Amino acid sequence: MSSIYLLIPLSVILIGVAVWAFFWAVDTGQFEDLDAQARSILEDEDASRSGD
Amino acid sequence: MKTAASGKPHRTAVSLEGHWASESDGQGHVVFNAEGIRCANCARSIRNGLGALPGVTGTEVNVVNGRVSVSWNSHLTSLGAILAIVADLGFKPVPLVGAAAAAARREERRASLKRIGLAGLGSVQIMMYAAGLYTGAFHGIDPALAGFLKWTCLLIATPVLLYSGAPILRGGLHDIRRRTLGMDVTVSLALVLAFVASVFNTARGQGEVYFDSVTMFIFFLLVGRHVEMKGRHQAASVTDALARALPATATRLRAATDDAERVPLEQLRPGDRLRVATGEIIPVDGTVLAGIALVDESLVTGESAARQRAPGEALLGGSINTGSAITLQVTSAPNASALHSLVRLLERAQGERPRIGLAAERMASWFVLRILVLTALVAIAWAFVDPSRAFPAVLAVLVATCPCALSLATPVAIAAATSRLARLGVLVTRSDAVEGLAQVDTVILDKTGTLTTGHPRVLETQTREGLSSGMALSIAAALEESSRHPVAQAFRAHGAREIRCGDAREFPGDGIEGHVDGRLWRLGKPAFALQDGRAHPFTEDAGILLADASGGAAAFVVSDELRPDAGETVAGLRALGLELRLASGDREGPVAHVARRLGIARPAARLRPEDKLTLLRELQAGGHRVLMIGDGMNDGPVLAAAQVSMAMGHGSSIAHAAADLLLLRDSLASLPESVAVARRTLVIIRQNLRWSVAYNLAAVPLAALGLMPPWIAAIGMSLSSLLVVMNARRVLSADVLGRKPPQGPRRTPDPHHTLATEAPQ
Structure with a gap:
């Protein structure tokens, strides 16, 4: 039962890591355009356009 | 990423003054985005704040796209003072057009996503600990462990409230400071009360905690606002698509050496020579100097076929040169081009407030006052009946009555309709x-x-003796030279270089008068051309008559298809x-x-x-x-x-x-479909208003009687806001005309039921 006193702080740390990862993803623009990647496989030419 | 990295240096109001405001004759006008506008009351506090500034002649705030439009007397105040007031009120003024506006929008979107992410992860985690506490309440739990779980909840809920909930709390604080009652007031009150009570109960080791409600509420609220923000950004993008159609720099040829240099668009002056390569966008209005341009003007005029432009012919800024490389001469300042006036017209319109939106706005303020009174009454009543249930009931009333859906009902539908119509x-x-x-x-x-079509041709010419029809046509062409009346085009082809009219005056609907070769001519309706009532020698249905002091000289039959x-x-x-x-x-x-x-x-x-x-x-x-x-x-x-x-x-x-x-x-x-889209929009607005009022009326008694726990009230409120937003989005895709036109929406709006009549103004 006392293991819970270890596991709960661990879960708090884990959530901290998850939040940090999500913030990083948002800041690096992972959620900016959710359609372009899906569409890009349909394009013939090499998609070397510069994103903004 | 390149464009964003340098987004910061443009934030000061002064350096932007020349770019986003227009000033003439002591009258200034500006349209800008104010970040942080969320509700009707934000709009009101900006209107009141600017209204108090001497010299401001008009302020319009659009809640949907966050746009503020201000006119002022430039002798009495300045753009700087206006922006300072907006900033003092807690909103960040950002320019509308171009990279800075796009970067500002992206910042807002990212901040919103982060808040949602933190609130979502936090509330799921807290729910897990809360599940432990709920199970413990039934099966018994070690008080030390329960305390530990509560402290853990507190640890996670604090950043969620302070970071994710920051815009809500700030809005509420703001409204209180401005002595206005916005929906953020009730929401913030609910959040803070619940959180403080939970902290208190955690510290003393007994009583209920509401960390799960607090975090979940913040999460739902933020998701609703995120959807609304995306709609707002979409509405803004129509204008910005136009502005973005122009490149940031142009290739200018140095006057003496013909060397090419890249300069920012703002530095172009009339008379500059620019080089535009194949496939490039023509950055400003100009005329062709060398080369034959094949231009696609579809964005500027809607004309889809490419047009050929030879040296000496005009080019429109924003069109694309699909032909060979050309040299052009700039004829207008970059912010005075045809495209810019179109953009400015559009922005001015978007900055205005929809009239029916105002009705909902007033309703919201009235609502909030009543809610606060009701909440006090509920608290007093429960204090007598069962003090332990007073707090959850008060919390539920505050949450359930949040007039979010009500204040979203109209603006989101109008925004959706505007963007659908733009597509048409x-x-x-x-x-x-x-x-x-x-x-x-x-x-x-x-x-x-x-x-x-407006492309008329001269089909027939009759002249009096002594005047050749060619001469009559040339005189008419000279008179019509600067007119934009469609009939003028019919004569334009007949113009002769040596016959000119310098003083043509147009009388709308009647005709034109002016001197050619020292003689006063009138061209137009017979009644106008022959002002002294003289008869003319031509057939009855003469159409357009050319006359001088001695009477009718020529009659033209002009018609178009x-x-x-x-x-x-x-x-x-x-x-x-x-x-x-x-x-x-x-x-x-x-x-x-x-x-x-x-x-x-x-x-x-x-x-x-x-x-x-x-x-x-x-x-x-x-x-x-x-x-x-x-x-x-x-x-x-x-x-x-x-x-x-x-x-x-x-x-x-x-x-x-x-x-x-x-x-x-x-x-x-696209005319019939536009009317049908507008009708559908009105139907949807009414559905939205009816739904949100019905929801609030139904939820309040349940909450007041203690039958609705705060977290259910939170879900209900967020869902009703989302429903309103989703319902409005139906405007974007609805098949408004129906497959068979006779079965299309035939309902004539009932004049007694219109919302416009509720908003006298």
């Missing part, structure tokens, strides 16, 4: 136009340039139950001819602008709601007086200024 090629330049268009029952159509889509459009409008009228300044012959071909009864011909106005007023006096569609200068007054007006995109600037809607494509085909 119809630009909404006044935001109450959508509502007006939905309630129209009569359409007055102009003939020349509207139902017809019906648009190919006119018949279909008229049939479509009829299928929507609209009554059609034809009002033209043209002669009976051509007007009757067009009316016959389109099956329009009682056409009115030979109408001067005043006559058109009279016809309109008569219809309005008969209780009709009129849509006027026209293009010419002579339609200006009647366009301005109609309930709703639409101008053809190629029409005169007077018609544009007077109209609520602009047809960007040179075609009428």
Whole structure:
């Protein structure tokens, strides 16, 4: 039962890591355009356009 | 990423002054985005704050796209002072056009996503600990472990409240400081009360904790706001798409050496020579100096076919050079080009507030006051009945009565309709136009340039003795040289270089007068040309008459062709139950001819602008709601007086200024669908308002009686807001015309039920 006193702080740390990862993803623009990647496989030419 | 990295240095108001405001004759006008506008009360606090500043002559705030439009007297105040006040009120003013606006929007989107992410992860985690606590409440739990779980919840809930909930709390604080009652007040009150009570109970080791409700509430609220923000950004992108159509730099040729240099667009001056390569965008208005341009003007004029432009011919900024590389000479300052005036017109319109939105706004403020009174009453009543249940009940009432859905109901639907109409090629330049268009029952159509192509030709010329028809045509061409009336084009081809008129004056609806070779000529309707009432020697239906002091000199028969889509459009409008009228300044012959071909009864011909106005007023006096569609200068007054007006995109600037809607494509085909979209929008707005009021009325008694725990109230409120937003999005995709036009939406709006009548202004 006392293991819970270890596991709960661990879960708090884990959530901290998850939040940090999500913030990083948002800041690096992972959620900016959710359609372009899906569409890009349909394009013939090499998609070397510069994103903004 | 390149564009964003340098987004910061442009944040100061002063350095931007030249870019986003226009000033003339002591009158300044600016449109900008104010970050942080979320509700009707934010709009009001900006309006009140700026209204108190001496010199500000008008302020308009649009809650949907976060846009503020201010006019001021530049002798009394400055843009800097205005922006400082907006910033002091807690909103961040950012320029509308170009990279900074896009970067500002992206910042807002990212911050919103982060808040949602933290709130989502936090609330799921807290829910897990709370599950432990709930199970413990039934099966027994070690008090030390329960305390530990509560402290853990507190640890996670604190950043969620302070970071994710920051915009809500700030909004609430703001409203209180401004002594206004916005929805953020009730929400913040609920959040803070619940959190403080939970912290207190955690510290003393007994009593309920509400960390799960607090975090979940924040999460739902943020998701709802995120959807709303995306709609707002979408509405903004129509304008920015136009502005973004221009490149940031241009290739200028140095005056002496012909060396090419890249310069920012702002530094271009009339007279500069620019090089535009194949596939590049022509950055400003200009004329071709060398090379043959093949330009795609589809963005600027809606004309889809590429046009050839030889040296000396005009180029429009924003069009794309699809031909070979050319050199051009700049003819207008970069912020005075045709594209820019279009953009400014549009922004001005978007900054205005929809009238029915105002009704909901007023309703929200009234609502909040009542809610606070009700909450106090609930608290007192429960204090007598069962003090332990007073707190959850008060919390539930505060949450359940949040008038979010109510204040979202109208703006989101109007925003969706505006963007759908833009896709149809119809630009909404006044935001109450959508509502007006939905309630129209009569359409007055102009003939020349509207139902017809507006490319008339001179079919026949009669002259008096001693005047050749070529000479008569040249004089007419000289008089019509600077006129934008469609008839002028018919004469333009007959112009002769040596015959000129320097002082042509146009009388809308009548004709033109001016001196050619020292003699005063009049060209126009016979009654105008022969002002002293003299007879003319030509056949009765002479049409356009050229006269000098000695009487009629020449008569021209000018006519133009019906648009190919006119018949279909008229049939479509009829299928929507609209009554059609034809009002033209043209002669009976051509007007009757067009009316016959389109099956329009009682056409009115030979109408001067005043006559058109009279016809309109008569219809309005008969209780009709009129849509006027026209293009010419002579339609200006009647366009301005109609309930709703639409101008053809190629029409005169007077018609544009007077109209609520602009047809960007040179075609009428999208007209019936536009009316149907507007009607659907009004239906959806009413559904939204009815739903949100019904939800609040139903939820309040349940919450007050303690039958609804705070977290259910939180879900209900967030879902009702989301429902309103989703419902409004139906405007974007709804099949408004139906498959078979006769079964289309035929419902005529009930005049007793319109929301406009609830908003006297």
